[in-house]
Amino acid sequence: xxxxxxxxxxxxxxxxxxxDFSAQINCFLGNNGSGKTNLLDAIYxxxxxxxxxxxxxAQCILHNQPLFALKGEFSKDAKAREVICGLQIGKKKLVKxxxxxxxxxxxxxxxxxxxxxxxxxxxxxxxxxxxxxxxxDAIISQVDQIYLQTLIQYNHLIKQRNSLLKRFAETGQTxxxxxxxxxxxxxxxxxxxxxxxxxxxxxxxxxxxxxxxNLTNSAEIIELNYESHFQEDVNALLAENLQxxxxxxxxNVGIHKDEFHFVMNGEAIxxxxxxxxxxSYLIALKLAHFxxxxxxxxxxPILLLDDIFDKLDDLRISKLMEMVAxxxxxxxxxxDARPERTIGLLADDSHEVELFKVxxxxxxxxx
Numbered sequence: 001x002x003x004x005x006x007x008x009x010x011x012x013x014x015x016x017x018x019x020d021f022s023a024q025i026n027c028f029l030g031n032n033g034s035g036k037t038n039l040l041d042a043i044y045x046x047x048x049x050x051x052x053x054x055x056x057x058a059q060c061i062l063h064n065q066p067l068f069a070l071k072g073e074f075s076k077d078a079k080a081r082e083v084i085c086g087l088q089i090g091k092k093k094l095v096k097x098x099x100x101x102x103x104x105x106x107x108x109x110x111x112x113x114x115x116x117x118x119x120x121x122x123x124x125x126x127x128x129x130x131x132x133x134x135x136x137d138a139i140i141s142q143v144d145q146i147y148l149q150t151l152i153q154y155n156h157l158i159k160q161r162n163s164l165l166k167r168f169a170e171t172g173q174t175x176x177x178x179x180x181x182x183x184x185x186x187x188x189x190x191x192x193x194x195x196x197x198x199x200x201x202x203x204x205x206x207x208x209x210x211x212x213x214n215l216t217n218s219a220e221i222i223e224l225n226y227e228s229h230f231q232e233d234v235n236a237l238l239a240e241n242l243q244x245x246x247x248x249x250x251x252n253v254g255i256h257k258d259e260f261h262f263v264m265n266g267e268a269i270x271x272x273x274x275x276x277x278x279x280s281y282l283i284a285l286k287l288a289h290f291x292x293x294x295x296x297x298x299x300x301p302i303l304l305l306d307d308i309f310d311k312l313d314d315l316r317i318s319k320l321m322e323m324v325a326x327x328x329x330x331x332x333x334x335x336d337a338r339p340e341r342t343i344g345l346l347a348d349d350s351h352e353v354e355l356f357k358v359x360x361x362x363x364x365x366x367x
Contacts, residue, residue, distance in 0.1 A: 002074065003021055003046070004020065005072070013035045013038055014039075014363075019363060020354075023075070025324070025349070027333075027343075028334070029339040036306075040052075040306050041054075042070050044304060045060070045070055047109075047302070048109055049085060049105040052116055057093055058089060061089065066088060067087060071084050084096040107145070109141055113142045118306040124282060129258070136197065136200070144196065150196075154190065157186060164178060164179060164182065165250065165251065186234075186253075190234065191230060194230035197258065198226065211284035212281060223263040226260055226261075229254060264277060283316065283320075302333065308320075324349065325350075339355075
């Protein structure tokens with residue numbers, strides 16, 4: 001599976017662009033702020049129907065324009081597939097596969113998987129627990145539509161339960177009969193998600209450990225541990241936390257409070273790991289994401305590498321390029337603000353490479 005062609009209209013800083021890609025390695029080269037990351041984001045959007053950098057779809061529209069549109073032509077299972085994503089201000093987002101619109105954009109997720117490694121990924125290591133939940137939810141959702149739909153239902157349920165808790169707090173009246181259906185759904189949906197997450201982590205942590213050791217040649221012992229309220233009596237926890245829920249006007253028990261612990265030599269890596277160790281752990285997570293998705297779908301995800309050479313030392317760059325040379329990956333997209341570096345790294349590579357020069361929202365072939 002690979003992306004053959006992409007067309008952008010009024011997307012981010014691109015008024016119009018059309019690019020044809022190599023099935024192997026593609027490089028976007030240019031100064032910082034020129035629009036390299038936006039090209040990766042367009043590819044990401046075609047896969048996941050959302051931006052990796054913008055929290056709202058409307059933020060993807062070029063300034064003073066009424067809409068944006070993306071069109072991607074993929075080759076998958078020896079067949080040509082066309083994906084169209086677009087948004088017009090004031091209207092519902094449009095996502096189509098082979099000219100057939102989806103009822104829900106989430107139905108598209110997983111059909112053309114991607115793995116993105118970007119500078120802000122350190123939030124997964126250093127940030128709050130919700131960053132780690134989003135990270136793992138995105139991985140599972142790309143290979144399991146049932147999980148994704150259950151997660152959407154669960155998140156909607158929590159919003160409804162929180163609205164009811166807010167009403168209790170504002171009126172000073174608590175009606176347990178009104179709350180009970182929400183608790184029952186929280187238990188039912190949460191149990192399903194917990195079962196999926198638990199099974200996933202058991203497989204995933206083996207991949208993370210393997211990649212970390214390969215990247216670092218290290219004897220450090222790393223762990224990936226999963227913590228959930230569903231490892232306890234959730235009914236009892238709901239009862240114990242009722243007053244706290246009402247005071248804070250939000251649900252404090254459930255799968256939405258799960259935590260994933262990244263550990264090295266028995267200590268939290270976010271507190272005690274060096275920058276190099278944190279980077280290695282993060283890349284191991286991303287490479288494990290790639291392997292897990294390939295194992296589950298039978299497809300090599302498209303790999304998006306955004307400005308990562310600036311963030312890696314020579315050892316990690318060398319290890320990554322060894323994997324590129326070994327055909328461990330499928331189609332790869334790379335951005336770099338130092339063209340000579342990327343060109344030099346790929347000089348002895350036997351793969352087909354396409355180089356693009358990016359400048360102020362304009363992109364063209366390097367040669």
